[in-house]
Amino acid sequence: MSTTTMRVSQKTRNTLQELSKDTGMTMQDIMDRAIAAYQRQRLLEATNAAYAALKNDPEARNEMLEERAVWDMTLDDALGGV
Known part of the structure; x- marks a missing residue:
């Protein structure tokens, strides 16, 4: 996966670092999960x-x-769970 650099506040960086220590995850993985959530x-x-x-x-x-x-009618289309 390619990466890039972005600026975050010192507070955010400190929080990421603390979370990284607590969880054993990388700061990048924590950010990825947070953004996905x-x-x-x-x-x-x-x-x-x-x-x-x-x-x-x-x-x-x-x-x-x-x-x-109309779509509910397709639930009984005799395809047998295909």
Whole structure:
């Protein structure tokens, strides 16, 4: 994997160093995991916001439910779990 250099605050560097000591992980691995977790969190927040908006729009919600009903028919398509 290629790498690059980026600036972080001294506080962040100290925190990374402390976490690295505590976990035995490299600072890079800690940052990679933290960024991946933050990315997942943002995706879930966006998904929740979209569902909240859908809940407040009865027409769009009904369209989604109708589409789900169509897709649900494929669950019994006799493919035998393929």
